[in-house]
Amino acid sequence: xxxxxWNIAHRExxxxxLLDTDADVALLQEASEPPxxxxxxxxxxxxxxxxxxxxADRPWRAAVVQLTDNVKTDWYRPRPLDEAGSADLGVSRRGxxxxxxxxxxxxxxxxxxxxxxxxxxxxxxxxxxxxxxDASVHRVVSDLAIFVGQQQGHRIVAAGDLNILHxxxxxxxxxxxxxxxxxxxxxxAMGLPFVGPQTPNGRQAAPWPSxxxxxxxNVPTYHTNRMAPAQAxxxxxxxxxxxxLASRLRVHALNESDDWGPSDHCRVRIEL
Numbered sequence: 406x407x408x409x410x411w412n413i414a415h416r417e418x419x420x421x422x423l424l425d426t427d428a429d430v431a432l433l434q435e436a437s438e439p440p441x442x443x444x445x446x447x448x449x450x451x452x453x454x455x456x457x458x459x460x461a462d463r464p465w466r467a468a469v470v471q472l473t474d475n476v477k478t479d480w481y482r483p484r485p486l487d488e489a490g491s492a493d494l495g496v497s498r499r500g501x502x503x504x505x506x507x508x509x510x511x512x513x514x515x516x517x518x519x520x521x522x523x524x525x526x527x528x529x530x531x532x533x534x535x536x537x538x539d540a541s542v543h544r545v546v547s548d549l550a551i552f553v554g555q556q557q558g559h560r561i562v563a564a565g566d567l568n569i570l571h572x573x574x575x576x577x578x579x580x581x582x583x584x585x586x587x588x589x590x591x592x593x594a595m596g597l598p599f600v601g602p603q604t605p606n607g608r609q610a611a612p613w614p615s616x617x618x619x620x621x622x623n624v625p626t627y628h629t630n631r632m633a634p635a636q637a638x639x640x641x642x643x644x645x646x647x648x649x650l651a652s653r654l655r656v657h658a659l660n661e662s663d664d665w666g667p668s669d670h671c672r673v674r675i676e677l
Contacts, residue, residue, distance in 0.1 A: 456500025520565035538568035607658030
């Protein structure tokens with residue numbers, strides 16, 4: 406089973422690039438409604454293409470998309486927590502998480518989850534110009550806990566753009582390093598350790614950023630609009646998996662300039 410995790414930055418070209426991959430399933434973030442020529446070649450759920458949130462217009466969302474007939478996909482229906490039934494996926498914010506059970510003909514299966522960390526701001530009373538995503542990521546972690554029903558034996562692959570850093574904070578900040586570490590620790594504690602991508606499964610940043618610890622295994626997956634892919638220095642996209650699946654996964658960042666694609670995030674390939 407082959408999956409692609411990708412923040413496609415609501416770009417039509419990215420939808421068409423997906424059809425040229427050999428992936429069976431795509432775990433997408435910032436996905437706007439697919440163009441009509443693509444929509445007839447894929448399968449996904451029937452949720453609206455928007456992410457909830459006050460004072461923001463986000464006509465895009467996280468999605469699990471079936472790209473080939475090599476797998477069978479059964480989607481979970483996301484519903485706000487106060488409306489969710491026992492068979493629904495209760496979510497803190499619609500659009501930040503999507504989930505489906507995926508099964509290949511040989512019986513290989515997993516619950517595939519696409520995650521997105523939405524940027525937020527402090528309350529005006531804090532008199533702060535900060536933006537942060539770890540709070541919304543923690544809500545996503547809480548939402549996906551519904552799929553963990555025993556200490557061992559679950560089969561979950563969760564991936565996406567979390568808009569946080571791994572192993573350090575911006576400009577070397579210990580404060581932000583500590584906040585971000587709580588996300589990875591929560592996932593590990595639930596039985597969903599971080600599985601990549603990490604070197605050598607992807608190009609590392611060059612020149613080496615001064616904020617990045619010298620021993621880091623991070624591989625850049627995002628560049629700003631002022632950069633070319635070769636200048637990318639921060640990893641914002643991560644894959645987590647159930648302990649019983651972790652050793653069977655191959656996770657690779659397609660972050661070379663020729664492989665990057667039309668988004669500001671590169672694709673992350675996941676093979677089970």
